[in-house]
Amino acid sequence: TVADICCGSGIFLLSAYEFVLGHYLSWYVDDDPAKYAGRQIYEAGAGLWRLTFEEKRRILLAHLRGVDIDANAVEVAQFSLLLKLVEDESEAGLNAYVKAHKRPALPDLSETIRWGNSLVSAAEWKAACGAMPAPLRDKVNPFTWTDEFAAAMGAGGFNVIVGNPPYIRIQNMVSYSREEIAFYQNENSPYTTARQDNFDKYALFIERSLSLVRPDGRIGVIVPHKFMSIQAGRALRELLAGDNVLEGIVHFGVKQVFGRGTSNYTCILVMNRAGAPTVKLERAGPLEAWRYGQEGPVTLIPAEELTGDPWQFADEEARALFARIRDQFPARLAEVADIEVGVQTSADGVYIIREIASDATTVTCQWNGRDWHIERAILRPCLHDVPLFPYAHPAANAWMIFPYELVAKGKGKLRARLIQPSEMAADYPGCWDYLNARRAELKKRNIVGGAAAEKQWYQYGRSQSLTKFDTPKIILPVLSIEARYAYDEVNTMFTGGGNGPYYMVRAKDDADVSTLYLLAILNHPLSEALVRTNTSTFRGGYYSHGKQFIESLPIPVPAEAQRIEIEAKVKELIAASDALAAARTQRAVRRKEREIHDLRAEIEQLVSAAFGLSDEELTTVNAVPIPS
Numbered sequence: 001t002v003a004d005i006c007c008g009s010g011i012f013l014l015s016a017y018e019f020v021l022g023h024y025l026s027w028y029v030d031d032d033p034a035k036y037a038g039r040q041i042y043e044a045g046a047g048l049w050r051l052t053f054e055e056k057r058r059i060l061l062a063h064l065r066g067v068d069i070d071a072n073a074v075e076v077a078q079f080s081l082l083l084k085l086v087e088d089e090s091e092a093g094l095n096a097y098v099k100a101h102k103r104p105a106l107p108d109l110s111e112t113i114r115w116g117n118s119l120v121s122a123a124e125w126k127a128a129c130g131a132m133p134a135p136l137r138d139k140v141n142p143f144t145w146t147d148e149f150a151a152a153m154g155a156g157g158f159n160v161i162v163g164n165p166p167y168i169r170i171q172n173m174v175s176y177s178r179e180e181i182a183f184y185q186n187e188n189s190p191y192t193t194a195r196q197d198n199f200d201k202y203a204l205f206i207e208r209s210l211s212l213v214r215p216d217g218r219i220g221v222i223v224p225h226k227f228m229s230i231q232a233g234r235a236l237r238e239l240l241a242g243d244n245v246l247e248g249i250v251h252f253g254v255k256q257v258f259g260r261g262t263s264n265y266t267c268i269l270v271m272n273r274a275g276a277p278t279v280k281l282e283r284a285g286p287l288e289a290w291r292y293g294q295e296g297p298v299t300l301i302p303a304e305e306l307t308g309d310p311w312q313f314a315d316e317e318a319r320a321l322f323a324r325i326r327d328q329f330p331a332r333l334a335e336v337a338d339i340e341v342g343v344q345t346s347a348d349g350v351y352i353i354r355e356i357a358s359d360a361t362t363v364t365c366q367w368n369g370r371d372w373h374i375e376r377a378i379l380r381p382c383l384h385d386v387p388l389f390p391y392a393h394p395a396a397n398a399w400m401i402f403p404y405e406l407v408a409k410g411k412g413k414l415r416a417r418l419i420q421p422s423e424m425a426a427d428y429p430g431c432w433d434y435l436n437a438r439r440a441e442l443k444k445r446n447i448v449g450g451a452a453a454e455k456q457w458y459q460y461g462r463s464q465s466l467t468k469f470d471t472p473k474i475i476l477p478v479l480s481i482e483a484r485y486a487y488d489e490v491n492t493m494f495t496g497g498g499n500g501p502y503y504m505v506r507a508k509d510d511a512d513v514s515t516l517y518l519l520a521i522l523n524h525p526l527s528e529a530l531v532r533t534n535t536s537t538f539r540g541g542y543y544s545h546g547k548q549f550i551e552s553l554p555i556p557v558p559a560e561a562q563r564i565e566i567e568a569k570v571k572e573l574i575a576a577s578d579a580l581a582a583a584r585t586q587r588a589v590r591r592k593e594r595e596i597h598d599l600r601a602e603i604e605q606l607v608s609a610a611f612g613l614s615d616e617e618l619t620t621v622n623a624v625p626i627p628s
Contacts, residue, residue, distance in 0.1 A: 003149075003158040005118040005212065006165045006205055007066035010077030013113070016162055017084055020063050025051050038478035051508045053089055053097055057107055060098055065149060065158065066113040069141060078109040092410060116143030119191075120183065129179075129623040136179060145212060157214040164222050165205035167264060170198060193239055198232040200224070207239060210273065217273045218247075226536040227269035228311040231548045238308035246306065247276040251283050251313070253627065254537050261334050265537055278305055279486070281313055299605040310552075312533040317620050322530060327552050327610060334551035336511040337518055340468045340504050341455075341547075342496035343400075346445040346461020350438050352384055353496070369435070373430040378402060378419075380469070383494040383502060388477050388486040390523045391392055391570065391600070392577040400493050401431060403458055404466055418454040433504060469493050474519050476550075479542040481626060483528040487574055488521055503547060512557050516567040524607040527553050529624035537627045556610040566606050572597040 002016040028036040029049050037043065040055045051059075060081060064091060068074050085106070086094065094105040121144040125132050132140065146153045173181050183202060184194035192209065194202040202223045209219045227233030240246040248270035278300045283601050285296040299313065312319060333339070345351040353365035353374060362373040381396035388394050404416040424432040435442070435458045442457055448465030460466070472489045476498030485505075494502045505522070507515045521527060530553055536542040558566070560569065580592040608618055 001063055001065055001152050001158045001432065002162065003065040003067075003152075003212070004163040005067050005161060005209060006163050007068045007077050007113065008070070008073045008164075010066065010073075010080045010113070012162050012164060013064055013066050013077060014080055014084055016160075017060060017064055017081060020059055021051060021056060024059060025049065025057070025150070049182075050088075052496040053085075053093060053105070054101075055103075056085055061107055061112060064112060065152065067116055067118045067143060067148075069115075069117050071115045074113055074115045076112045081109060082106050082111065089412075093178055102551045106165045114143070114148055115141070116148065117141045118143055119208055120180065121145065124190055124508070125143070125183055126186040140180060153212075155214070157212050157217060159214055159217050161209045161213050161217070162221065163205070163209075165202040167224055168201040170200070173201065193235040196235055199235065200227070200232070203227070203233075203236040203239075206236065206269070206271075210245065210271065213273050215273055217462050219273070220268060222257065222268050224264055226265065226438075228267075229534050229536055230310075234256050234308050237306070237311065239270070241303070241306040241308065244277070244303040245273060245274040246279050246303070248280040249282065251281060252287075253283065254539050254541075255284065255287055255435075257287065263539075270567065275303075279303055279306060295360070310534040310549075314529075314533045314624055318529070318533070318624055321617055321620055322533070323326045325526065328555045329554040331557055332551065333505070333518070333522075333553045333555055336513050336555050336557075337515075338468070338506050339547045339551055340465050340496040340506070342459055342502055343465050343469075344462035344497060344502075345400075345495060346447070347438075347442055348384075348495055350435075350441060351460075352382055352398050353379075354398055355399065363550045365399075367434070372434040372437075374399070374401065374434060375428045375431055378428045378431050380491060380493045383475070383492060385501070386597060388475060388484045388502075389577070390484055390486065391519065391573045391596075392486050392581070393490075393574065394475055394486045394488055394492055395581070396490075396492050398490070400495075401435070403431075403435075404595040406470060414467040414470075415451075416463070418456060418459050420454065421456065424458075434484055444499065464497075464562060468504065468506075471506060472514060472515055474522065476503050476505065476545055477501060478503060478544055478546050479538060480545055481541050483523045483525075483531075485519055485522045487516075487570075500546065503545070503550075513555060514563065514567060516570045517563050518555070518565050520570050520603050520607050521555055522550070522603060524611075524623045525618065526608075526611055526613065529621045530554075532624050532627050535627060541626060543627050558610055562606070562610060566603065566610075569599060569603050569606065573603065 002013045002020065004016070007013050025041065028041050033041060033049055041049045042052055064081065066077055068077070083314055091410065097105050120140055120142045122142040123130060123144065125140070125142060132142065133269070170181060184191050185188055186521050191204050191207055191545060193199055193207050206219070206221060206223070209221070213219055229295065238486065250268040252266050254265055255265070258264060281299045281301055283296045284290045285294060299315065301313070304388050305319065310320065314322065322462045345502045353363070355363050356366055356371070357364040362375055363379055364371050364373050366372070378401060379399040380402045381609055382398040382400035383394055383396055384398040386394060386397050403419050405419055406414045406415045409415040439457065445461050447459060447461055450459050472487070472490050473491070474485050475488050475494070496502055505515070505518060507513050507518055531545055532543065535549045537543045573596060576592055576595045580589065580596060583589045583592055613621070
């Protein structure tokens with residue numbers, strides 16, 4: 001029996017039906033056509049055999065099962081399967097069937113393609129949350145598998161489950177199904193993948209499928225592949241790795257399987273409930289060729305190498321090298337450095353201004369048809385969609401209004417004190433006039449954080465990272481096609497949350513490494529190769545360098561002389577990058593480019609020595625491809 005427990009309008013069930021029909025026809029013909037002629041198959045001419053209508057009808061009722069929460073989708077699925085059943089059938093043939101069997105030609109599929117909530121049964125809800133009130137029962141529509149499909153469940157489950165489960169993050173479920181979220185996350189619910197702050201509904205469907213399939217059954221689903229590397233995917237990775245149920249992965253990279261109108265980066269997961277010793281990873285090539293059976297490059301991964309940790313799909317030689325590096329250098333970036341996001345104004349269009357003129361005390365911007373003169377003392381240089389380059393100072397292209405003053409908090413710490421209205425009017429009258437002109441926009445925001453006694457309508461939307469910018473730091477773009485860790489010393493600011501566009505990294509005060517030293521480590525090919533094998537991919541060849549993908553990078557703790565030597569070379573390289581940016585002749589540009597090339601090679605050699613990398617191992621590192 002083949003089931004789709006989130007069947008929607010029946011696309012996967014139709015394909016499954018076609019496959020099962022083809023399987024039966026091939027079996028009958030290969031075994032002995034004469035033995036099955038008349039009832040199961042008939043000869044359509046010239047040695048061409050076809051299944052009889054009666055047999056197609058039997059197969060549909062015996063082998064296909066579907067469930068969906070959308071009643072309209074269930075009706076469409078039933079209708080689509082019935083259309084497939086009568087495909088190529090004549091009216092005379094259907095009438096003959098009715099006359100011979102004394103029943104309608106079209107079967108009733110209400111017992112096989114059903115309406116209900118595949119993830120929730122009444123008994124499970126009661127065990128986790130108590131009795132379900134009648135109004136909630138109508139909303140949740142619980143579905144008890146042992147009652148609805150008693151024969152299949154009595155036989156141990158379905159042979160195969162296929163599908164394309166919904167991709168719905170918990171944040172989006174909140175708007176329409178708070179009660180269900182509470183059920184999923186309850187410790188007495190059957191879903192281990194939901195017992196975390198962040199999860200996606202497709203993980204629940206995978207977990208449910210594993211409970212519904214026979215002990216020797218198979219599951220095939222198409223889902224987003226980012227769970228393989230992000231923190232929120234840990235529970236699902238642990239589920240799949242726990243019993244070695246994962247048998248195969250078809251990785252589509254950034255190819256849009258569902259068409260250009262979507263932006264889902266997907267993979268096919270094939271699971272074997274009995275367990276599998278190895279996982280076959282196929283990286284699909286061009287989609288059209290793949291659809292017609294052209295297999296992409298394949299890597300066999302021992303099942304024991306997949307754990308709850310992010311999955312790395314490098315070749316065997318690279319995986320062994322990475323394992324050695326991690327064991328030899330247990331310190332991780334997050335242990336020796338602070339990795340911070342940008343500020344969140346919740347109104348970037350107000351706070352980030354573009355300079356059209358300036359003088360010693362003010363910067364002039366334009367808004368609503370007039371010029372506004374903003375005091376320099378309340379402005380900070382700002383990155384706004386600026387490309388960054390390794391070992392270079394980022395070039396700010398805007399200004400950010402920063403209505404805060406950093407004051408001592410005790411024990412060497414700072415806090416951001418919001419400058420109050422009377423001070424704003426007295427010390428920054430130009431900025432105060434501008435903010436008041438945009439007061440209506442700013443008051444629409446949902447403001448969170450900040451000292452209660454200081455709250456005002458013009459503070460930032462969130463209080464994150466306000467004190468983090470006033471020291472030297474590494475700035476990196478979240479999305480990039482290479483290592484682009486830049487170095488800032490002039491308190492440049494940027495906006496952003498967990499998805500960027502930038503992060504900053506700064507060595508902890510008590511760490512045995514410096515920020516300059518970390519700049520060399522992060523720009524080294526080994527660090528970038530580790531990111532490449534543990535990241536999320538995006539269109540255009542970009543992949544993520546977000547916190548969750550860099551925080552576990554191994555960091556060799558250097559001897560003092562080693563650290564000082566690397567720092568000195570990094571300072572030289574930063575100065576050379578500044579000189580290149582200032583060069584005005586072709587000769588000067590070429591000279592500085594050669595100097596930068598040589599300095600990068602020297603730093604790479606020093607960092608390779610810190611990691612204990614041989615030339616051969618560095619070659620392995622450099623061969624790790626850009627993820628696609």
